[in-house]
Every structure is written in structure tokens, then in C-alpha cells.
Amino acid sequence: MSAVADKYKELQELGVEVISISVDSVFVHKMWNEHELSKMIDGDIPFPMGSDQDGSVGKKYGIYDEDSGVETRGRFIIDPDGIVQGFEVLTPPVGRNISETIRQIKAFQLVRESEGTEVTPAGWKPGKKTLKPRPGLVGKVWEEWTVDEVDK
Amino acid sequence: MPEEFKAGCQRPAIKKDIIEEEKTEEKSIIKEEDYMIKVGKPAPDFTIPAYHNGNFVDLSLSEFKGKWVLLCFYPGDFTFV
DSSP states (O other): OHHHHHTHHHHHHTTEEEEEEESSOHHHHHHHIIIIIHHHTTSSOOSOEEEOTTSHHHHHTTOEETTTTEEOEEEEEEOTTSBEEEEEEEOTTSOOOHHHHHHHHHHHHHHHHTTTSOBOOTTOOTTSOOBOOOGGGTTTHHHHOOGGGTTO | OOOOOOOOSSSOOOOOOHHHHTTHHHHTSOOGGGSOOOTTSBOOOOEEEEEETTEEEEEEGGGGTTSEEEEEEOSOTTOOO
């Protein structure tokens, strides 16, 4: 969670609010912030750290693991209308890539601001080409976009 | 003597007893609440206790309507990843 906290300013500039959730109590969240996380980042954890002790929220999101009694690494991007735009779920030993999450948020925001007139091809980053879906583009994407754009 | 276990990247798993193991047939029936949520559909609302800026607060997802939200679940405080 320290990696997300480290990018909090950038997320706030994008108008994104962060909520973290685990099955730990709020008392343990307080101790984790004070004794460890605040030593990994500049200051305290800036976002609310939620406590889902019975896993009921995790069950609603399909990421609660009954066998171990914990929540897996589920990450959800929710838009201003409360609609889930994207999610990613990882097993515990592998951490997330917050930069990829931010890239996806920027892409979803661009699509929303364009009111669906623009879409972002694979590997899109801010400043790179978007596509404008229209009848004339059918079968012609190759003329406007090539796979080598992905790694540019 | 209690057996030592290796610290992993989540809170130590609960050791379920044998009685519960026998209920596997029942477990295989997928409960409604176990369904993965779908993209393009509303995020389920919730109200939970939270720790924020030194205070304990009640937090609802619905308070964030009108804003983008990044919701991150993780396996536990004081784990390694």
C-alpha cells in the first residue's frame, strides 16, 4: 500500500480518491501506519484504510478467500457514476504496478471526457494516438495504428 | 510442541478442522455473493470502519459518488509485499 500512497498526489491531481481495505482491524491499521508505512513514505498514509473484518465487502467484490480468511489483491477502478471500469486480482505473493493503474485511469478518463468518441488502443499512454470509432474505420485500423506503437 | 510455520505474504491461514473438510460438497455450490463483479456494472456499496488521518471513521463508498475511486484490497497489514 506504500506504493499507492507514494503516488497519492498524482492520483489526487487526477481527481482520484483511494480506499484500501483488508480484514485487519482499524487498530492494526493505525499501528501499521505508525510503525512501518510512515517510514516508507513521506508522512502518514493519506487515504482511509478500511477494515472488513468479516470479509463481507471482499465477498461482494469476489476477492475474499474463504480458505485463508483474507482478501486477495483486488484492485478496482470505479468511475464518478459508481460504475466499475476495470479490475485486477492477484494472489498474495505478487505486488501490483501502480503506474499501470494510473495509465488505465488516464485512459478511462480520456474516453469519458470524449464521451466515447475516442478510444485508446493497446499500450496507449497520454500523448499517444487515440482512435475515433466510425464506420469508415472498419477494416482500416492498420492504416492509422500499428503494433509497434505499443512499445513507443 | 506447537509447530512453527513460515511467514508468507498474507496473514497466516486459519487451520480448518476435519469436520469442515467434510462439507466440501456443500461448498462447491457457488453462493450468490461469491460471483465476481462485472466491468460496466455498478460497484457494490459498503459501509465499513476505517482509519484515516489519526481518526476512526465510518466510511461508505456512496460518499464518493461523483469522483473516481481506486479501491485496493490486500491480504493484510504487516505482510511483506
